Amino acid sequence: MTDTLAPDLAPADVDSILSALASGERPKRPNALSVSITHGWRALLKIKHVPEQLFDVTIFPIMMTLMFTYLFGGALAGSTKAYLQFFLPGILAQSVLFITMYTGVGLNVDHEKGIFDRFRSLPMWRPSAIVGPLLGDAVRYSIASTVIIVMGLILGFRPDGGVVGVVASVLLLLVFAFSLSWIWTMFGLILRTEKSVMGMSMMLLFPLTFASNIFVSPDTMPGWLKAFVDVNPISWLVTSVRGLMHGEASGSDIGKTLIACAVLVAVFAPLTMRAYRNKA
Amino acid sequence: MTSTLTAPHAIEARGLVKVFGDTRAVDDLDLTIPTGGVYGVLGPNGAGKTTVIRMLATLLRPDGGGATVFGHDIVDDADTVRSMVSLTGQFASVDEDLTGMENLRLLAKLLGHRGAAATSRATELLTAFGLIDAADKQAKHYSGGMRRRLDIAASIVVTPDLLFLDEPTTGLDPRSRNQVWDIVRALVAAGTTVLLTTQYLDEADQLAGRIAVIDHGKVIAEGTPGELKASVGAGALHVRVADPERRPEAQSILQRHLDRPVALEPDPAALSARVDDAERVAAGLSALSQAAIDIATYAFGQPTLDEVFLALTGHTAESSSDPDHPLDSQHKEEARS
Numbered sequence: 001m002t003d004t005l006a007p008d009l010a011p012a013d014v015d016s017i018l019s020a021l022a023s024g025e026r027p028k029r030p031n032a033l034s035v036s037i038t039h040g041w042r043a044l045l046k047i048k049h050v051p052e053q054l055f056d057v058t059i060f061p062i063m064m065t066l067m068f069t070y071l072f073g074g075a076l077a078g079s080t081k082a083y084l085q086f087f088l089p090g091i092l093a094q095s096v097l098f099i100t101m102y103t104g105v106g107l108n109v110d111h112e113k114g115i116f117d118r119f120r121s122l123p124m125w126r127p128s129a130i131v132g133p134l135l136g137d138a139v140r141y142s143i144a145s146t147v148i149i150v151m152g153l154i155l156g157f158r159p160d161g162g163v164v165g166v167v168a169s170v171l172l173l174l175v176f177a178f179s180l181s182w183i184w185t186m187f188g189l190i191l192r193t194e195k196s197v198m199g200m201s202m203m204l205l206f207p208l209t210f211a212s213n214i215f216v217s218p219d220t221m222p223g224w225l226k227a228f229v230d231v232n233p234i235s236w237l238v239t240s241v242r243g244l245m246h247g248e249a250s251g252s253d254i255g256k257t258l259i260a261c262a263v264l265v266a267v268f269a270p271l272t273m274r275a276y277r278n279k280a
Numbered sequence: 281m282t283s284t285l286t287a288p289h290a291i292e293a294r295g296l297v298k299v300f301g302d303t304r305a306v307d308d309l310d311l312t313i314p315t316g317g318v319y320g321v322l323g324p325n326g327a328g329k330t331t332v333i334r335m336l337a338t339l340l341r342p343d344g345g346g347a348t349v350f351g352h353d354i355v356d357d358a359d360t361v362r363s364m365v366s367l368t369g370q371f372a373s374v375d376e377d378l379t380g381m382e383n384l385r386l387l388a389k390l391l392g393h394r395g396a397a398a399t400s401r402a403t404e405l406l407t408a409f410g411l412i413d414a415a416d417k418q419a420k421h422y423s424g425g426m427r428r429r430l431d432i433a434a435s436i437v438v439t440p441d442l443l444f445l446d447e448p449t450t451g452l453d454p455r456s457r458n459q460v461w462d463i464v465r466a467l468v469a470a471g472t473t474v475l476l477t478t479q480y481l482d483e484a485d486q487l488a489g490r491i492a493v494i495d496h497g498k499v500i501a502e503g504t505p506g507e508l509k510a511s512v513g514a515g516a517l518h519v520r521v522a523d524p525e526r527r528p529e530a531q532s533i534l535q536r537h538l539d540r541p542v543a544l545e546p547d548p549a550a551l552s553a554r555v556d557d558a559e560r561v562a563a564g565l566s567a568l569s570q571a572a573i574d575i576a577t578y579a580f581g582q583p584t585l586d587e588v589f590l591a592l593t594g595h596t597a598e599s600s601s602d603p604d605h606p607l608d609s610q611h612k613e614e615a616r617s
Contacts, residue, residue: 013407013408013410017409019408021467024437027391027392029392038389041389045382113373115375117334117339117373121362121366122391
């Protein structure tokens with residue numbers, strides 16, 4: 001796979017180039033969905049060629065789940081098994097939300113490499129270059145979710161919501177991850193280096209996920225922190241995911257989560273597209 | 281701007297301006313490029329060539345002025361412009377993680393080819409560009425010349441009416457460069473208008489029907505290669521004498537035989553002159569040997585870009601990085617292909 005190619009001996013053949021040019025008529029312009037899917041396909045091809053990038057969606061979530069379950073489980077809930085019932089939906093949400101930041105990083109790298117110039121010079125639905133990779137990311141999020149849920153089941157997690165509840169909770173999580181990703185796509189296009197995109201994403205994700213109800217119930221927190229946790233959309237998401245998994249979801253939590261998704265997209269998608277258009 | 285009744289030009293730019301920070305990368309630039317053939321845009325690094333191309337290819341919004349591509353405004357009608365042009369940037373804009381085949385299939389699909397049609401178009405192009413044997417290798421393992429060909433192939437998945445080639449041969453070895461030249465000639469034969477930027481006068485001379493010379497974001501000369509060279513003198517003679525002590529003597533001998541001013545170069549043994557008559561050069565050189573002045577090396581050829589610049593602007597190409605022209609930031613903008 002990494003062997004260098006034999007010396008470049010095959011020259012370009014002018015006659016074949018002429019005939020290739022003669023048959024280069026423009027096909028019908030593809031629709032928005034089809035170009036987005038093509039961009040998503042590119043993201044999957046990259047997974048095929050650089051499978052190492054799946055570490056963040058496999059090893060990292062396993063590590064987090066094991067570490068927190070066994071470190072805190074006994075102290076927080078009396079037993080690791082009891083904690084797992086509470087904690088697994090939360091760590092699932094946290095793991096997937098952490099992976100979303102690679103979207104912005106990837107976009108930033110693409111831009112540095114110049115391939116974005118080519119995309120931007122094509123006559124296609126412009127948001128597809130952003131939406132497509134987000135669709136491809138949904139595959140990564142699904143892999144991470146599967147890994148965590150399977151591991152949870154092995155460790156003793158028993159969702160009362162059954163298969164339907166678990167699948168519904170993962171779908172809600174994917175919708176939220178897609179919506180949240182628009183913040184990172186914006187940073188991916190605005191910030192100069194991939195390191196700064198990563199740094200900025202971490203700076204937002206750490207407080208937002210830890211100051212939520214992922215790890216512990218906010219009842220014992222000081223009032224000001226509890227107030228923040230209660231209005232943190234990630235808490236709404238985690239409450240909904242937990243509810244769906246355990247078969248006790250409330251429509252209002254899911255509704256609030258979906259409204260948060262809509263707001264995220266409504267605010268950050270236009271900002272991302274503006275940055276995309278104006279990128280120097 | 282395009283109210284003419286005749287067929288519109290490939291490009292008509294009027295008063296284009298692009299400012300980065302306090303650098304006017306493109307400064308009130310006018311350009312008229314006829315349909316068909318190769319139009320060369322010649323200039324040193326940081327002259328604003330890439331910025332001009334990026335504006336014309338709808339990647340950058342002009343800060344002033346405007347331009348049309350085949351009569352379509354690059355800002356108001358950007359989508360139509362995109363459907364007529366293709367861009368091959370200064371650095372190969374292919375996805376290095378993907379194979380050659382995947383890169384071309386990706387482009388073919390984005391342009392509207394369905395599965396099998398995308399694959400057959402990709403195969404056709406890979407074959408034509410001599411890349412079929414490397415079709416399933418990741419582009420990062422390609423040589424510079426192969427990458428460049430893949431890049432150009434990606435630009436003609438749908439044959440464009442106008443192709444922007446931004447320094448297509450920079451960094452290539454001579455053989456790969458000749459291949460790119462052959463490809464450019466094939467494109468023109470097929471009816472595509474090519475706008476080529478280059479730092480090399482001989483490249484523009486080889487390919488272009490007309491040339492614009494750009495410096496500090498402005499067009500400082502425009503014409504056919506012949507006209508341009510006539511304005512600088514057809515050729516340049518460079519002589520290095522073996523003994524620097526005898527350089528003044530050599531200068532006066534050469535001046536007499538060439539009937540042209542002979543300049544003393546910074547190199548204490550070197551002299552140069554603009555000449556267009558090979559016979560006078562021969563006479564001058566033999567006069568030197570008759571005077572027993574040993575010549576270490578001599579070269580007689582086309583004027584270099586530096587000499588064109590010297591003639592047109594009074595400064596050499598490199599010295600456009602004078603302090604009152606903050607090139608560094610602009611270099612960065614230009615480097616971001």
